[in-house]
Amino acid sequence: MPPSLEWTEPGAFEVARNVYRIPLPMPSDSLHAVNVYVLYSDDGLVLIDGGWAVPEGRNALIKALAHLGASPHDIHRFLVTHVHRDHYTQAVAMRREFGAGVGLGHGERATLELMRQPDRSPLTNQIATLPELGAPELARRLGATQGERRDVTEWETPDEWLEEGPIPLFADRVLHAVSTPGHTAGHLVFHDLENRLLFAGDHVLPAITPSIGLEASLSGNPLGAFLNSLAVVRSRPDAMLLAAHGPVAPSAHARVDELIAHHDERLDEIHRLADSGAGSPGEIAQAMRWTRRGLRLTELAPFSGMMAVFETTAHLELLVAQGRLSMSMRDGVRHYR
Numbered sequence: 001m002p003p004s005l006e007w008t009e010p011g012a013f014e015v016a017r018n019v020y021r022i023p024l025p026m027p028s029d030s031l032h033a034v035n036v037y038v039l040y041s042d043d044g045l046v047l048i049d050g051g052w053a054v055p056e057g058r059n060a061l062i063k064a065l066a067h068l069g070a071s072p073h074d075i076h077r078f079l080v081t082h083v084h085r086d087h088y089t090q091a092v093a094m095r096r097e098f099g100a101g102v103g104l105g106h107g108e109r110a111t112l113e114l115m116r117q118p119d120r121s122p123l124t125n126q127i128a129t130l131p132e133l134g135a136p137e138l139a140r141r142l143g144a145t146q147g148e149r150r151d152v153t154e155w156e157t158p159d160e161w162l163e164e165g166p167i168p169l170f171a172d173r174v175l176h177a178v179s180t181p182g183h184t185a186g187h188l189v190f191h192d193l194e195n196r197l198l199f200a201g202d203h204v205l206p207a208i209t210p211s212i213g214l215e216a217s218l219s220g221n222p223l224g225a226f227l228n229s230l231a232v233v234r235s236r237p238d239a240m241l242l243a244a245h246g247p248v249a250p251s252a253h254a255r256v257d258e259l260i261a262h263h264d265e266r267l268d269e270i271h272r273l274a275d276s277g278a279g280s281p282g283e284i285a286q287a288m289r290w291t292r293r294g295l296r297l298t299e300l301a302p303f304s305g306m307m308a309v310f311e312t313t314a315h316l317e318l319l320v321a322q323g324r325l326s327m328s329m330r331d332g333v334r335h336y337r
Contacts, residue, residue, distance in 0.1 A: 007247040008033035012064040015248050016197055016240070018173075022064040024051035026086055031245050034086045036061065037199055040068065041170040044076040048190060048199040049244060050091025050102075053154055057090055075100040079167070079175070080158070081201025082187040083108040083115070083215070087244065089154040096156075106161040107179070107186025114216040115155040121146040125218045126306055134280025134333050135309050142302040162188060175199070180233065182226025184215045191236060198239035198252045203229060206246040206255055209262055211307055212314045223314035224321055227263060230256050263315075270315045274325055279335035285312040 012020045018040040023033040037048040045065075051057040065071055078091035078100055091102045104112075115122060123146060130139035167175045167190070175190040180203040190199040202210050203226075213222030234256045241249040249255060273284045285308050286297045297305055316336045319325040325336045 007035075010060050010064065012038070012067045015242060016195055019195075019197065019242075020064075020068060021242065021248065022061060024057040024060050024090075025054075026052055027054055027056055031086075033245070035242070035244050035246075037242055038065070038068065039169060039173065040070075041173070043170055045070060045074045046077045046079065046169050047075055047091070047100075048079050048242075049081055049087045049201065050078050050089070050094060052086040053089035053093040058093070061090070072098040072100070077169075078102045079162070079177075079188075079190060079199075080104045081189065081199070081203070081244065082184045083111050083155075084184065084202070085154065087201065092154060092156050095159070096153075101159040103160045103162045104158040105177075105179070105186035105188040106163060107181060108184060109161070109186070110217040111184065111186070111215045112155055112157065116152050118152045122216050123306070125216065126310065129218065130282075130306065130309060132332060132334055133309050133313055134282030135285075135305075138282070138297075138302060138305050138309065142306050145302055164188075178232065178236070180229035181219075182212055182222055182229045183210045184213070185217065185219050185222075185225075187229075189233065191239065193237060193239075196237070196239045198233070198241055200233075200241055200243045200252065202244050204233065204241060204252055204255050204259065205243045206241055206249040208245065209259060212311055214307065214310070221314075221317050221321055223263065223318045227260065227318075230260055234260075267315055267319060270312060271319055271324055274316065274319070274336045279337060280333050281309050281313040281316055281336075284316070284336075285309045288312070 008023050012022050015021050020038040022036045024036055025033055034051055036051050039046040072094055080088050080091055094100055095102050127139050127143050162177050164177050164179045167177055175192055178189050178191055180187045180189050183202045187203055189203050212226050213219055238251055238253040241252040273287050278284045278287050290308050297308055320327050327334055327336050
C-alpha cells in the first residue's frame with residue numbers, strides 16, 4: 001500500500017482519549033476515504049461527520065463501531081462540518097434508521113435548499129456561469145455528465161442548525177464550533193480546547209489544498225472568506241489536526257501556515273498571468289498547470305476542469321478585492337487586468 005493511502009485502511013484508530021478515527025470508503029472518488037471521528041463515553045457516542053451514504057460506507061462504519069463494542073444505536077448525535085455528500089448524507093441515513101440527531105452549520109441552508117430540488121443538478125450554477133468565465137466548451141462537457149436524477153432524501157434538513165460557540169457533549173468534554181466559511185459558506189470546525197484537538201473537516205487538510213466555494217449556492221469571494229477563516233484558526237490555541245481526508249497531523253497551525261503560503265504564491269502567479277494579457281478565468285486557468293502531474297486544463301476531466309476554473313476565478317476575485325486587478329465584461333465574458 002503506498003504511504004499516501006495508508007490512512008484509508010479500514011478500522012477504528014484511537015487518536016486521543018476516547019476519540020477514534022474511522023476512515024470510510026468513497027467509491028469512485030480520488031480522495032479514496034473520509035475520516036469520521038467518534039467521541040466515546042459511557043453515555044453514548046457523538047460522531048464528527050457521517051460519511052457518504054453508500055453501502056460500503058455503512059458497512060465499514062458498523063464494523064468499526066463493533067470493534068469499539070458499540071453499534072449505530074449508541075450514536076446520540078452527528079455534528080457535521082459541512083453539507084458535502086461525503087460528510088452529510090450518511091448522517092441523514094443513520095438518523096432515518098437509528099434515530100441519531102444531526103447538527104449542521106446554519107450557513108449551509110441555501111445550498112441544502114438547492115440540493116433538495118429533485119430536477120436540479122447540484123452544478124446548475126457552475127454550468128450556467130462557466131461561459132461567463134470564458135469556458136463555454138467546458139460547460140457543455142460538464143452538462144453532458146449531469147443527466148441522472150438525484151435522491152433528494154439524502155438532503156433532508158438537520159435536527160439543529162449549529163451556531164458558533166460551545167457545544168457541551170458529555171460531563172468531561174465540550175467542543176467549540178468555529179465558523180470557517182470558504183470551502184463552503186457554512187463550514188464549521190470543532191475545537192476541543194482542553195484536549196488540544198481540532199476536528200477540521202475540509203477546512204484544513206494535511207496533504208492537499210481544500211477546494212474553495214464548491215457548493216450549489218455560489219458565494220462572491222470564497223477565497224477571501226477561506227483565508228480569513230484560516231486566520232481565525234491560526235489565532236486560536238494550536239491543536240492536533242484531525243481532518244476529514246488524510247492522516248492525523250500534530251499541528252493545525254503548521255498546516256495553516258503552509259496553506260496561506262500556497263495561496264500567496266497562486267495569487268502572485270495569477271496576477272502575473274492577468275498582467276501578461278490572459279484575461280478571462282478560462283484563459284488564465286489554461287495557462288496554468290494543475291494537479292501534481294502538471295496537467296493542462298483541457299487534459300482534466302470535466303468536473304476537475306470546472307474546479308480549476310472556479311479556483312482561478314476565486315483568486316481573481318480576491319485580487320480585485322485587494323485592488324490589484326480590475327474586472328470588466330466583454331461580450332458576456334469576464335476579463336481581468
